[in-house]
Each structure stands twice: as structure tokens, then as C-alpha cells.
Amino acid sequence: MDTHPDQLAFQHLHDEINSEIRLSKEKFKALESALSIETLKKKEYLIEPGQISTHMNFIHKGCLRVFYLDEQAQEHTMQVGVEGWWVSDLGSFLRWTPSDLYTQALEETTLVRIPKKELEELYFEIPEFSHFFRQKIQGGYIALQERTVHNMSRDAYARYKDFRKKYRNIEQRIPQYVVASYLGVTPEFLSSLRKKHANDFS
Amino acid sequence: MDTHPDQLAFQHLHDEINSEIRLSKEKFKALESALSIETLKKKEYLIEPGQISTHMNFIHKGCLRVFYLDEQAQEHTMQVGVEGWWVSDLGSFLRWTPSDLYTQALEETTLVRIPKKELEELYFEIPEFSHFFRQKIQGGYIALQERTVHNMSRDAYARYKDFRKKYRNIEQRIPQYVVASYLGVTPEFLSSLRKKHANDFS
DNA sequence: CGTCTATTTGAATGTACTCAAAAGCGGTGG
DNA sequence: CCACCGCTTTTGAGTACATTCAAATAGACG
Numbered sequence: 001m002d003t004h005p006d007q008l009a010f011q012h013l014h015d016e017i018n019s020e021i022r023l024s025k026e027k028f029k030a031l032e033s034a035l036s037i038e039t040l041k042k043k044e045y046l047i048e049p050g051q052i053s054t055h056m057n058f059i060h061k062g063c064l065r066v067f068y069l070d071e072q073a074q075e076h077t078m079q080v081g082v083e084g085w086w087v088s089d090l091g092s093f094l095r096w097t098p099s100d101l102y103t104q105a106l107e108e109t110t111l112v113r114i115p116k117k118e119l120e121e122l123y124f125e126i127p128e129f130s131h132f133f134r135q136k137i138q139g140g141y142i143a144l145q146e147r148t149v150h151n152m153s154r155d156a157y158a159r160y161k162d163f164r165k166k167y168r169n170i171e172q173r174i175p176q177y178v179v180a181s182y183l184g185v186t187p188e189f190l191s192s193l194r195k196k197h198a199n200d201f202s
Numbered sequence: 203m204d205t206h207p208d209q210l211a212f213q214h215l216h217d218e219i220n221s222e223i224r225l226s227k228e229k230f231k232a233l234e235s236a237l238s239i240e241t242l243k244k245k246e247y248l249i250e251p252g253q254i255s256t257h258m259n260f261i262h263k264g265c266l267r268v269f270y271l272d273e274q275a276q277e278h279t280m281q282v283g284v285e286g287w288w289v290s291d292l293g294s295f296l297r298w299t300p301s302d303l304y305t306q307a308l309e310e311t312t313l314v315r316i317p318k319k320e321l322e323e324l325y326f327e328i329p330e331f332s333h334f335f336r337q338k339i340q341g342g343y344i345a346l347q348e349r350t351v352h353n354m355s356r357d358a359y360a361r362y363k364d365f366r367k368k369y370r371n372i373e374q375r376i377p378q379y380v381v382a383s384y385l386g387v388t389p390e391f392l393s394s395l396r397k398k399h400a401n402d403f404s
Numbered sequence: 405c406g407t408c409t410a411t412t413t414g415a416a417t418g419t420a421c422t423c424a425a426a427a428g429c430g431g432t433g434g
Numbered sequence: 435c436c437a438c439c440g441c442t443t444t445t446g447a448g449t450a451c452a453t454t455c456a457a458a459t460a461g462a463c464g
Contacts, residue, residue, distance in 0.1 A: 149272075188452090
């Protein structure tokens with residue numbers, strides 16, 4: 001085959017990187033040998049609690065979420081993402097410690113993965129690269145901080161409206177019980193909110 | 203004066219750094235010229251919304267908190283710390299953007315401050331230093347992630363018990379309305395929890 | 405189609421909030 | 435050193451937001 005299907009995913013990643021820094025084709029080629037492609041079926045897990053999040057994960061196609069399962073077997077979704085997003089348990093990745101989160105596909109999903117070790121080697125060879133990922137990690141921190149503030153200062157319906165705005169293109173792809181677990185309410189309550197304010201959404 | 207009072211604070215910082223990396227007296231001297239000491243009176247602000255968090259702040263003595271003031275004029279405490287802790291609005295610091303948080307002294311407080319610019323220069327000269335602060339920032343991220351999970355999966359009383367455990371030595375120094383705003387409940391409700399479970403605490 | 409999972413409904417309950425007022429406590433000035 | 439003032443904490447009643455549980459309905463997929 002001339003263009004292996006993986007090449008499409010690699011190209012997607014290259015574009016993503018180039019959207020923020022300038023990384024030549026040659027330098028990207030050097031990276032390519034370290035990359036791996038992973039595909040997940042719907043509901044399949046990439047990482048389960050106890051495993052270490054060893055890679056940065058770039059979503060080429062599909063949809064992923066990260067969630068915590070508490071003692072009462074309730075799910076709490078920390079993060080969702082679709083094609084073009086980076087989704088990982090950064091806590092586990094950065095510290096190289098076992099995750100206590102599940103990373104799960106919500107659809108059939110294709111990932112491009114960069115192992116931590118290779119990533120850190122590349123930081124030396126390609127300084128722009130270090131900058132790029134530092135930005136990603138900072139972004140993760142800031143998103144978390146905003147969310148913490150948000151969760152404390154707004155009620156469930158306001159958080160839901162914010163969610164719909166932030167994820168307007170992809171809400172339909174996310175099951176409602178996942179949205180509920182992201183907002184921190186029960187599926188039943190989210191359902192009742194939607195009913196009560198039905199006129200608000202078309 | 204032989205030992206300027208500032209020297210005490212500098213020594214404190216040097217000890218803190220040395221607890222994780224090995225930084226020679228000479229290298230620390232190089233850092234010292236960039237440091238500044240700041241003292242705050244009780245209730246005074248170090249940073250207010252709109253200002254940029256330009257420094258990493260190490261608490262030599264006293265107690266600091268970072269909080270968000272929402273549209274209903276409710277306070278939400280993001281972080282508290284005492285001597286030996288680092289307290290900053292990392293979001294603003296990392297991105298060099300205006301903070302939307304208040305950083306306030308809860309007691310008369312003395313800080314040692316490292317400006318971002320100098321810090322970044324030192325990253326090149328002293329690689330261990332880069333490592334030290336990377337760790338600090340990662341720690342901030344992880345603490346936030348744990349807190350997010352916590353806030354979603356535990357009720358107010360459980361969160362309060364966790365708070366008491368985590369801050370057992372310093373709880374007495376923190377006004378109860380600040381504790382309440384950290385836990386995400388009203389002062390009245392925290393008070394009623396304390397009454398209801400009075401036998402739990404001595 | 406039939407089965408499995410997700411969503412909706414409704415009633416009863418619980419957790420946390422609002423508002424108002426009283427009590428406690430700490431610092432300051434006389 | 436005590437009295438007063440302002441801020442923090444407590445108390446209680448009434449209310450609102452969100453949960454639990456159980457059952458019915460709707461959707462997805464083989």
C-alpha cells in the first residue's frame with residue numbers, strides 16, 4: 001500500500017503539532033518510529049485503575065473519556081474528548097504511578113500514542129516539542145482549575161448549559177449518563193432538568 | 203547587622219530546596235539576588251483579580267489563601283498554606299495572564315518570592331532547579347485532580363473529616379468560614395455539621 | 405423481532421441553602 | 435483592665451435542590 005491507513009493518523013498528529021509549533025517533515029519522521037497506533041472498540045478500556053498511563057494519547061478518530069469509580073460504584077467523568085484532542089490521565093503519566101481512573105472509548109476509536117520515554121528524549125532533540133507539551137499540560141491544569149471553581153459556584157442547570165456550549169458539536173455523541181457523571185448529578189436528575197427546561201433547547 | 207532577618211527566610215527557602223535536590227551554597231547565592239521578601243498584614247492581598255501572578259511564593263512565616271469570588275459575592279477557597287508551603291495562582295503564573303483569584307494573608311505573613319523571569323533563566327543554569335519546580339507544578343495538578351474527584355464523590359461531612367486530617371496541625375489557624383468555602387458549603391451548614399458530630403472531635 | 409441498555413417519570417427522602425437573629429470572641433480605646 | 439464594637443460562629447425555621455428507589459418507556463443492535 002502506498003498510503004498505509006496509519007499514515008493518515010500520523011499526518012493528523014503532524015498537523016496538530018504544526019498548528020502550534022513548526023516541526024519539519026524530517027523531524028516528524030524521527031518521531032514516527034516511536035509512535036504507535038491503538039484502536040479500541042466501543043466501551044473498551046485503554047487504561048484501568050492500577051495500570052500506569054505510559055503514553056500521551058492523541059485521538060485520531062472516535063471518542064474517549066476518563067472517569068473515576070467511587071466506593072459506591074458511582075462513575076465520575078473527569079474528561080471527554082474527540083478527534084484532535086489529547087486525553088490521558090496526566091497525574092499517572094507525570095508521576096509514573098498507577099492510575100486510579102478508567103480511560104474508556106465511547107465509540108470505536110483510533111489513537112496515536114507517544115510513549116513517555118521517547119517523548120522525554122525528544123524534548124532534548126527538539127526543544128519546540130518540549131514547549132508544545134508543556135503547553136498541553138498547562139492547559140490541563142488550567143481546565144481543571146476552571147472546572148473546580150465552576151463546580152463550586154454554579155448550580156447543576158448552569159453547569160449543564162455551560163457544558164452544552166463547550167461541547168456543542170459533540171454532545172450528541174456522549175451518552176446522557178456520562179454527561180450527568182461529568183456534571184456531578186444523577187442521570188435521573190439531569191433528565192428532569194432537561195424536561196423542566198425543554199423550551200431552552202430548540 | 204550580621205544576620206539580617208531576611209537571611210533567615212532565605213535559609214528557610216534554601217533548606218526547602220535542599221530537601222529535594224542538592225543545591226550548593228554558591229548556586230543558591232546566585233539565586234538570592236533575584237529573590238524578594240514581602241510581608242503582608244492580616245487580611246491584606248498579595249494578588250487581586252486582574253493582576254498577574256508574576257512570582258512563585260514561598261511562605262516563610264504566616265498563612266495564605268487563594269480564593270475565587272463569584273457573581274453572588276460568595277468566596278470559594280482554592281488553596282491554603284502555611285510556612286514551608288508554596289502558594290500561587292499557577293494558572294496566571296504559567297500563562298502570564300491576569301488572575302481571577304484573590305491571594306490573601308490570613309495572618310501576618312512573610313514571603314520569599316522568585317520572579318518568573320529569573321526563575322526561567324535559572325532553569326538553564328541550574329537544571330536541578332528546573333526539576334524542582336516541575337515537581338511543584340505537577341504536585342499542584344495532582345492535588346487539583348484529587349480534589350475534583352473528592353468533591354464529586356464524597357459528601358460534605360466526609361470532606362470535612364478529610365480536611366481535618368490533611369490540615370490537622372493548622373486547622374485552628376484557619377477561620378471556619380474559610381474552611382466552609384474550601385469545602386464548598388455555607389458557614390452555617392459547616393457549623394451545624396460540627397454540632398451534629400460533636401462527639402467525633404474530642 | 406427480542407434483548408439489553410439507556411432514558412424518563414414520579415413519589416418519598418435527604419442534604420444543603422437562605423434568612424434572621426442571638427451568642428461568642430477578639431481587639432481597641434478609654 | 436474593662437467595656438464596647440465588629441466580625442465570626444451558632445441556632446432554628448422554612449425552603450430548594452438533588453438523590454434514591456422502583457417502574458415504565460424508549461432506543462440500539464444483533
